Amino acid sequence: MKKIAPEILVIGGGAAGLSAAAEAASAGAKVLVVESDLRLGGQLIKQTHKFFGSKDEYAGTRGYKIADILLNEIDSFKDSVSILQNTTVTGYYTEDDTFTAMRGEEEVFQIKPQKTIVATGAQERLIPFPNNDLPGVYGAGAVQTLMNVYGVLPGKRVLMVGAGNIGLIVSYQLMQAGVEVAAIVEAGPRIGGYWVHAAKIRRMGVPILLRHSIKKALGEDVITGAVITGLNEKFEQVGPEEEIECDLICIAVGLSPTTELLSQAGCKMMYVPQLCGNVAQRDRTMRTSNPAFYTAGDASGIEEASAAMVEGRIAGLSAAAALGYPTEHGKIDEYWSRLESLRMGEAGARICQGIECVLVKGWEGASHE
Amino acid sequence: MSDKNMDMLFNSGVLTGEREGAILPPRELWEKKKGGVVIIECPQRIPCNPCHTSCPTGAILPFEDINNTPKVNWEKCTGCTLCVSACPGLACFVIDLTFSEENALYKLPYEMLPLPVKGQKVQCLDREGKSVGEGTVENVTQPRKDRTHVVHVSAPKSLVTIFRSIRVVK
Incomplete structure (x- = not known):
């Protein structure tokens, strides 16, 4: 050899x-x-x-x-x-x-x-939730690679999970590519990334839901939506629950x-x-x-x-x-x-x-x- | 709104009143300044200083510690918008109150497509993206030729404390 x-x-x-x-x-x-x-x-x-x-x-x-x-x-x-x-x-x-x-x-x-x-x-870390193996669930790195290296849109409407710098920046990049960001859910009581990164997407109308996480993905063959839920201070899923329509779930949890x-x-x-x-x-x-x-x-x-x-x-x-x-x-x-x-x-x-x-x-x- | 809700709002990236790193210029000076002055909304300590290094007049003061929030000497600011396009956080805006009797000229960073064109009507958005009025695009510049554009929008002066972004209606 x-x-x-x-x-x-x-x-x-x-x-x-x-x-x-x-x-x-x-x-x-x-x-x-x-x-x-x-x-x-x-x-x-x-x-x-x-x-x-x-x-x-x-x-x-x-x-x-x-x-x-x-x-x-x-x-x-x-x-x-x-x-x-x-x-x-x-x-x-x-x-x-x-x-x-x-x-x-x-x-x-x-x-x-x-x-x-x-x-x-x-x-990348991923988090477990029902249906997270359906096509349409991506890590933020994969979304960035598809969009910014290969010029491929990963979806039309996204739920972003995680408001650290990666979640915030990739949300912004998705919007630049013409993808609608339905919401960003963040389990913590404040955004983890830089405040200015959050401010620039908030003022474009994207909600950042603190103390929220994804409960499950919806869909048979591909993603058609997601159920998100409120969390308490112990990060337990206590609701209220809400259904989000999306064809893309992007995981940016660290x-x-x-x-x-x-x-x-x-x-x-x-x-x-x-x-x-x-x-x-x-x-x-x-x-x-x-x-x-x-x-x-x-x-x-x-x-x-x-x-x-x-x-x-x-x-x-x-x-x-x-x-x-x-x-x-x-x-x-x-x-x-x-x-x-x-x-x-x-x-x-x-x-x-x-x-x-x-x-x-x-x-x-x-x-x- | 309760203090707790205000905190939650700020913690999600929405400015909820003046604080260090996000202070409005003194009104009297502001009203007289042709070309406008910079408004910075950068209330968190992060290691960053391009607003200062891009400033040609010394209006944005040197950082003793690069993590400090920015400080401005508005007397020296000419509203040139170099910081508006240099700021990696898109946290600098220029507002010119001398534009006309009713309207101010808002010079806002913009990195989306399609770019608006001169004369086009755009929605004026507040810090949560809610439409608060309509403005007219007066100019679109690219001060540093690095794809961060600065859109100059004329809109009512009553929006000075809330109008920070635009939606281009396709």
Whole structure:
């Protein structure tokens, strides 16, 4: 079986992975980026809204344009960055420190890198309700992919479940595509996403029903509607119930970090509710308990893409430094101060609590820089 | 409306009165300003500052902490609408009270299709999307050439505190 041996392997070509690859390459390292999708850019390529943050995080620029900026940066290092698209890293074997990977559906090979950055992103959560297997029930990611990558309308009238940033933004995108948003139901007592995202769809007449959830989907072969219900403070379905006519139910109830490869590599994992799931313990360089493994982006905890890009920079820089490439002194501190300022808002307080749980000062037996 | 219901309304994304980050300009100054002044409705602390960085006159003050809510020096604002198109949250609006005796000119961000055209009648919507009147499109601009348009609508001055969006009647 073919075996390739890059200096640094970046798993995932999204916001964090591309930033990590660019940063490591700028320090002189040879990098391989492996992306399971046909296209690079991860979630960025579906984001038609403008980003928040400051100029450093491309504030005011639409997500898909940010993907172009990162790809251009990668392109400027094309002698040192190679890219495999449509390639899935399927497992890690500690016996010989080797990954297995599959390109398309035929080609299987091995990768044995010196350092690995796991930037595998996240997967969507779904909630159980009767008939949730009927055609017409989608995760918000699928709706965005259909609309914004392939130009396919997923339906005519939608019930959105969840008013976090994804639920709010995808509702807005659906309206831009000409889909009517019947309502957004949110189990909590307030919207979870940014208030301004909610305000811009409220003023277009979309109701956001707080303390409400979906009770069941209606339909025989496809979705024809949904029953929603009020919730009490214990999230019990206490009514009143209402029938909503729709041919599309979009679920946007949160994400969980994708961390199987980190677990397989023996990285010390921790369940951290504020970071939305199991994540690897890491030090300030984004190194995990396994000295060859780094983590960044949603795989290290669910957060905004702006933070994922900074974390990617830190991981890329650290992995290159660990291989002996000279890096600018103090750059990691600079990146951390950017992360800290991004995390000082209302949503950031929760993230900071989570980071505090998983961040370690140093690793036992590790030599200090 | 009870306080609890007001809270629920705000928590669902509807402004329910002035608060930090969503303060109206002083009326006397506002009435005199040709071109209008910016109204920002951004009452939550989030890490974001393009309103300030896009402002050519320094009217939107620098952010000491990027998470602070925006503050405006309305004296310096010319109503240029660069912030209206730069704001990722579409939370900036310009309202010009000098437009005519009865009408103000509302300059609102717009990212939907079809775009309205000059002379077209549009529905004026409040913060919950309820139609509160009719306006006339006076101009459609694209200040930053980034697909966020700014629609200039003339509509009664009585709507200054409630009219924040339009519905283009197809």
